Amino acid sequence: MKKILIALSFLVFGTYANADCNIKSGSINILANDFPALRTLVDTAKECKGSADFKVTHSAEHNKIAVPALTANPSEFSVRVAANSSIVPLMNSDLIRPMNDLVKKYGKGIQDSQLITIDGKVMAVAFMANTQHLYVRTDVLKANGIAIPKTYEEVVAASEKIRAAGKMKYPYAAAYKAGWNLAEEFVNMYIGHGGEFFEAGSAKPSINNAKGVATLNMLKKLADLSNPDYLTHDSEAIKVEWEAGNVAIMTLWASRSGTLLDDEGDAKITAATKLVAPATVGGGNIPAATLWWDGFTLAKNRPDADAEASFRAMAHAASSKEMVAKASDQAVWLVEGFVPGPKSVGVIEAVKMGAKPYPMLPQMGLMHGALGNEIVEFLQGNESAEQALKDVEAAYNTKAKEQGFL
Amino acid sequence: MPNKSFFWFFLPTGLAMILFIGLPIISTGVQSFYAQHDQILKEVKKCDPFGCKVSVQIDQEASSKIREEKPLGKFNGFGTYIDRNHLATDQLSNFWNESNSTGEFLTKVGNLPFYKALIFTFTYCIIVTPCVLLLGFVIALSLNSISRKIRGALIFGTILPMIVTPLVGSLVLFWMVDAEGIIGANLQILMNDPYLSVKSSKTLTWITIIIYGIWHHSPFAFVVFYAALQTVPQEPLEASIIDGASRFQRVKHIVLPHIYPVVTFVALISLMDNFRVFEPIIGFSAQGSAQSLSWLIYDNLVNEEVILFGSAAATSIMTIIGIAIILTPVLIRTWREFRTNR
Numbered sequence: 001m002k003k004i005l006i007a008l009s010f011l012v013f014g015t016y017a018n019a020d021c022n023i024k025s026g027s028i029n030i031l032a033n034d035f036p037a038l039r040t041l042v043d044t045a046k047e048c049k050g051s052a053d054f055k056v057t058h059s060a061e062h063n064k065i066a067v068p069a070l071t072a073n074p075s076e077f078s079v080r081v082a083a084n085s086s087i088v089p090l091m092n093s094d095l096i097r098p099m100n101d102l103v104k105k106y107g108k109g110i111q112d113s114q115l116i117t118i119d120g121k122v123m124a125v126a127f128m129a130n131t132q133h134l135y136v137r138t139d140v141l142k143a144n145g146i147a148i149p150k151t152y153e154e155v156v157a158a159s160e161k162i163r164a165a166g167k168m169k170y171p172y173a174a175a176y177k178a179g180w181n182l183a184e185e186f187v188n189m190y191i192g193h194g195g196e197f198f199e200a201g202s203a204k205p206s207i208n209n210a211k212g213v214a215t216l217n218m219l220k221k222l223a224d225l226s227n228p229d230y231l232t233h234d235s236e237a238i239k240v241e242w243e244a245g246n247v248a249i250m251t252l253w254a255s256r257s258g259t260l261l262d263d264e265g266d267a268k269i270t271a272a273t274k275l276v277a278p279a280t281v282g283g284g285n286i287p288a289a290t291l292w293w294d295g296f297t298l299a300k301n302r303p304d305a306d307a308e309a310s311f312r313a314m315a316h317a318a319s320s321k322e323m324v325a326k327a328s329d330q331a332v333w334l335v336e337g338f339v340p341g342p343k344s345v346g347v348i349e350a351v352k353m354g355a356k357p358y359p360m361l362p363q364m365g366l367m368h369g370a371l372g373n374e375i376v377e378f379l380q381g382n383e384s385a386e387q388a389l390k391d392v393e394a395a396y397n398t399k400a401k402e403q404g405f406l
Numbered sequence: 407m408p409n410k411s412f413f414w415f416f417l418p419t420g421l422a423m424i425l426f427i428g429l430p431i432i433s434t435g436v437q438s439f440y441a442q443h444d445q446i447l448k449e450v451k452k453c454d455p456f457g458c459k460v461s462v463q464i465d466q467e468a469s470s471k472i473r474e475e476k477p478l479g480k481f482n483g484f485g486t487y488i489d490r491n492h493l494a495t496d497q498l499s500n501f502w503n504e505s506n507s508t509g510e511f512l513t514k515v516g517n518l519p520f521y522k523a524l525i526f527t528f529t530y531c532i533i534v535t536p537c538v539l540l541l542g543f544v545i546a547l548s549l550n551s552i553s554r555k556i557r558g559a560l561i562f563g564t565i566l567p568m569i570v571t572p573l574v575g576s577l578v579l580f581w582m583v584d585a586e587g588i589i590g591a592n593l594q595i596l597m598n599d600p601y602l603s604v605k606s607s608k609t610l611t612w613i614t615i616i617i618y619g620i621w622h623h624s625p626f627a628f629v630v631f632y633a634a635l636q637t638v639p640q641e642p643l644e645a646s647i648i649d650g651a652s653r654f655q656r657v658k659h660i661v662l663p664h665i666y667p668v669v670t671f672v673a674l675i676s677l678m679d680n681f682r683v684f685e686p687i688i689g690f691s692a693q694g695s696a697q698s699l700s701w702l703i704y705d706n707l708v709n710e711e712v713i714l715f716g717s718a719a720a721t722s723i724m725t726i727i728g729i730a731i732i733l734t735p736v737l738i739r740t741w742r743e744f745r746t747n748r
Contacts, residue, residue: 064708089711094466119450178694228603232691357456362464365711376694398490404442
């Protein structure tokens, strides 16, 4: 009897999975960033492609291809896996379609909290969360009698102490590569100081203030404790520095922890690496970090049949309990059934501490771009903080005028 | 060649040039006079896994109507050309009035993105081009007088920098000057400064990129000069040896005048190439310290999440004008020689 029941349950589950994913027509073509969690997600989506055509492009250059590829009609991709910031240009140019009807029809397993809604329209379905938080080397901290830092002031003090002890020349690391990465660090630190990027309800910049100056000064202090090549270091480069044992405290993306803590590399360093909450700054109580979600969007310039097939395959992945159970250490999944592991500490603490999401504003990309180029000279010591912030605002204003925001 | 056969001979090339070079330039030019329509924003409620918030959003319905009527955007005239990110005419006059000395004025101007890029581009051009010509010529001369047995292998070795993909070539040097790399680490020891970084110092970055430029472009000059040297007639050279001319005198009075047209050609091509310097900036991740005009165009097109077509088009057109200006003296000279030869 028991055997029959088991067999029966398999049958039921089997047919259930088939019925859910019985995609008969349409074609699916996915554009996504390239890191392990996204590969897992796409592979899960592929499981239920049925007889639909299935193609995928994983690329670290996804941001550069997305807008042109989705502007074409019909567009190259039917699905674009995007995040808080990269969904904005798609919405600005009206390139993605609302999927309320599809969610109603096929989105059984998707939780309401996963839906990204703009004015009531579901524009994306999120499946994972991400943030930048602190990584520490417990052995180095213990040897120098330092507690795990909770604020960036403590990070600076701890790094100075480690340097003074003669153990490490450059004890701190963060992705300060000029351009997008550096701007992201500014955004984090500025939000940690409680700053606002724009005047309320308008696209006028408002970063040239005391909080902006404090942000820059903190970035400079941290940069002075980093490898002198910091302006060319992205997340991948500082990960290498960490694995080489050159760094004791680091600010890095939660999504990078998987490859940092794998079996490759020095086992001693891996064992002493601890993921902790993001730090606060300047006496503030929210972390100097931004929350990010990764989710999928559907291209507007594709036939409805493709959109439907794409949604069903992606929804299967974005609600798959099996996937989150199997890949629980690859990401902080927003999917039902996810049990957080030790690698999720950063994101979960950030949410608990009330971290703010990265601002999803149509003009934010221009601000981000201006920051990445204009604050470099301050860090190099060639310019005052006030002048750097003035330059950022001026560069932003010019671009915003050209784009019709001002 | 009779004009008629020249016409038919040139027609396919001409058509291709109009189609693939002429029309895109015209389209870029037109684009540079337009800016985006004023964005129509509305406040909406946005919800994500971290909560809901009311903030602004582009009103697509209203915007798409305007966009359909005028797909090119809003006519902006020379607005993009004179804004702060380009020629910055307003800022220039402000700086001039505010500044107490020419030095202060120049520092302020050097802080504007377009002029910053222009200064680097010019410096690169002015240093790299003569060095490439000189080095290429010296290598060609020396290889030309070396035993034929080993010449083949040496020539291959010399043109290697040109065969290596620019990005790979620059990456190799990039890793060498890293604080942990062979050159970077030795420099730290040599200067006795553990915080010395080639990559974070503006001057050192410029020097690295310029050295890379010379290394990468010299083989081109060498190959052309070497080919030209093969055509130098032997009789006058032998005659001059009998007359007791030194090696230097022979090069100066016989070889150089003979290959002079080729020198002009190489100078022209190098100038054009160097004015569009781009790959080493990406390869060295040097955008923090060194920006060129081509890099500005790239930045406007891909580095922002919003693509700035107007800005990129304006910079492109100004780059074309810049190249035309630099080439004018060389072109005038070639034209004069052409006339006198006839």
